[in-house]
Amino acid sequence: MDWDKLRIFHAVAEKGSLTHAGDVLHLSQSAVSRQIRALEESLAVTLFHRHARGLILTEQGELLFDATQAMVKRLDATAARIRDSEDEVFGELRVTTTTGFGTLWLAPRLARLYEKYPALKIDLMLEERVLDLPMREADVAIRMKEPSQADLIRKRLMNIQxxxxxxxxxxxxxxxxxxxxxxxxxxxxxxxxxxxxxxxxxxxxxxxxxxxxxxxxxxxxxxxxxxxxxxxxxxxxxxxxxxxxxxxxxxxxxxxxxxEVPVFLAYPEELRHSKRVAAFRDFVTEEIMAYRRRQQDEAAA
The missing domain is CATH 3.40.190.10 (Periplasmic binding protein-like II)
Structure with missing residues (x-):
């Protein structure tokens, strides 16, 4: 299957419009239309319902969009690894955790991470739903239970009650x-x-x-x-x-x-060598260790 046609299909499916997809891809509307028509002919299916208000995916189109979405996420992950510098930490890092832990513990401490890595761009996604790390819905997760997927690197941070x-x-x-x-x-x-x-x-x-x-x-x-x-x-x-x-x-x-509730940090195997992930992991680990030391000092006082 021609990747160029799939790339164009993915853009059209996301934008719901030939014109808007063309703007993103720097192609004319007619060129985008020709590629979509050629892809439909090669698959012998209709991928879009054409309406005056735009394009809507058919059932077959939905199936193909799921596949291209997974491909795009994998490519994004690979591109992120390629962009990782040997000596610098920069770029976007998508972190997911619960609303409570993210707002009440993590966010107030992020200033120290930014002081060390000012070029880091953190996208903090706070929700109770467990995002799919292998499918690249996020780069790093802090979860209140041990992740079940086998293809994740996990680190137990602490226990809470x-x-x-x-x-x-x-x-x-x-x-x-x-x-x-x-x-x-x-x-x-x-x-x-x-x-x-x-x-x-x-x-x-x-x-x-x-x-x-x-x-x-x-x-x-x-x-x-x-x-x-x-x-x-x-x-x-x-x-x-x-x-x-x-x-x-x-x-x-x-x-x-x-x-006791275990708190785990997890990230996909494919990000094992990511400088951004390593920087965030080390930062959280250091904060947890400092937090534990303060608790021990208070208990001993």
Whole structure:
């Protein structure tokens, strides 16, 4: 199959227009049209439905677009590896992690990474959905469980736990729960049970809800839970990595916590030699080690 024709087909499918694809490819509309027609003839199928408003992929066109999309992602990954300098770190790095970890732990620390590598361009994708690293939906992932794909390099960063926190202002007004049954006099703030989250956190919340808590606030990520807690709305279920950056939070019911949740950094095998990936991996590892040392120092004090 002619790659030039596939390249043109991919651009038309993305843009939904011969004219717009031609602009991207620096080809005339008639030249693009001829290539698409020749590709359809060689495959003996119709790839697009022609409408006044533009072009829509047929079922066969969708199948071909899935294939070209995978090819383009692979080519992008290869190009990224080629562009990696032996001595410099520059270019785009797509990092995915959860909304809570990305906004509350990772983003506040990125200044130190940019100080070291000012030419780095980070695309931070925060969502609970697990992006497909081998299919190049992202370059690096920080996940709250061990990745299942065999073709990924993975590094265990740390363990976290979900615990109960409130502000001193809230406790001054509403009192501090001393036993689990005391939660019936407080509002519990947590992630919504139906949102994607680590099982350990969901189990903890389920257990807490069994204590006849009349008022609750649920949010679909820990960033929202934290904002509600900081505004004195109640007792929140939050990951313990927050305590360093929000030292005024008071831990409530110290014996209540989730099971340990492993945090992994992962990236595709094909990016093993990427300078950008190595720089990000080393940066996160150093930050985690420094965080652990501070925790140990506090525990010993």
């Amino acid at each position: 979900m615990r109960l926190y409130a502000t001193p202002e809230y406790i001054a007004v509403h009192g501090k729960p001393e036993v689990l049954d005391d939660l019936s006099a407080h509002r519990l703030i947590s992630q919504h049970a139906g949102t994607p989250q680590v099982a350990a956190g969901a189990v903890l919340v389920q257990d807490l809800m069994s204590h006849d808590i009349p008022s609750t606030l649920t949010v679909n990520n820990y960033f929202g839970v934290l904002q509600a807690v900081l505004n004195h709305l109640g007792v929140g279920v939050l990951p313990d990595y927050l305590t360093e950056d929000f030292p005024n939070l008071v831990r409530v019911l110290p014996d209540v916590q989730s099971a």
